[in-house]
Amino acid sequence: MNYRPILRIDDTKCKNSYSCVRVCPVNAIEVRPQKDHPFIIPSRCIGCGLCYISCTPGAIEFRDSKEEVKELLKSKRKKAALIEPSIASEFDDITDYRKFVAMIRALGFDYVHEVSFGVDLIAANYVELFSKAKGKYYISANCPAIVKLIEKFHPELVPNLAPIVSPMVATAMIVKELYGEEVATVQIGPCIDAKDEALMYRNGELVNSVLTFIELRQLFDEFRIQERLVKMSEFDPPYGHWGALYPVPAGIIQAGGMKRDMVSSRVITASGKEDVLEAIHDFDKSIDTILHHFNLFFCHGCLLGPAMERHNEKFKRRSLVSRYTEKRIGAL
DSSP, X not given: OOOSOSEEEOTTTOOOOOHHHHHOTTOOEEOOTTSSSOEEOTTTOOOOOHHHHHOTTOOEEEOOOHHHHHHHHHSSSOEEEEEOTTHHHHOTTSSOHHHHHHHHHHHTOSEEEETHHHHHHHHHHHHHHHHTOTTOOOBOOOOHHHHHHHHHHOXXXXXXXXXXXXXXXXXXXXXXXXXXXXXXXXXXXXXXXXXXXXXXXXXXXXXXXXXXXXXXXXXXXXXXXXXXXSOOOOOOSSOOSGGGGTTSTTHHHHHTTOOOSTTTOOEEEEESHHHHHHHHHHHHHHHHHHOOEXXXXXXXXXXXXXXXXXOOOHHHHHHHHHHHHHHHHHHO
């Protein structure tokens, strides 16, 4: 896998608008008199992608994985695609998820699995963890930007990160058990930071590569794969259930059957830059008063991930995810 920095600034495109400097939540982008343009400090960057979204000239680029994936697809290895349930909010231009699955197979993948099954697994793990916490409170470890934020800037809270892998990692583990370690796994989703997260497990051999939705659209265009040219195809089992709600910030709470009302619930959900930064501050300073676990997502859940084609219409996207979940569960 590729170990280059997750984000970089192309000086030839940069117009010095400094929008990236203003939106960065951790001051990882600097401006110095001796340099013509801002630059990203990898040791501070948490990979949230806010700078990428804010850069109108398109000068900020994330690490591209298309060539890496194309090499995998040309190889003789069996290939498995791990599909985030966020497809419901990103690919609303495709009329049926089964057409989407067929388009993934047309790229050359032998297996197509839904990450919502991994969500169901870890949701059950969170239920067990929280029930046995005995006065210790945890922060969910599903969002790689949240994990980096805590590891780099709040190391005192690392013991409070839930000792549970992300849905991507859980799904990859199951797929490797099903087909053997030799199968190549490619995660497909809205998250830029998942590219770095994949490198943390088995030296990048658990999740062999990560494609964003933007990169996937580019591959569809390159190989001229269109909905009208493919027949419907179903996901490979095991199938997900309520884990399909994962893109919605509290979706994993519902997937685990945890209480969500304001009185009896013991989990607080926060998403988006401002709320997340405030939540981590309050967890650090006032957890003895708050007495809740925190379920945190940097990108308003995975509804508005940085590597999606559009970054608006949050409530429309939420509705698309809900309808997709209803359809998936109804098909099982």
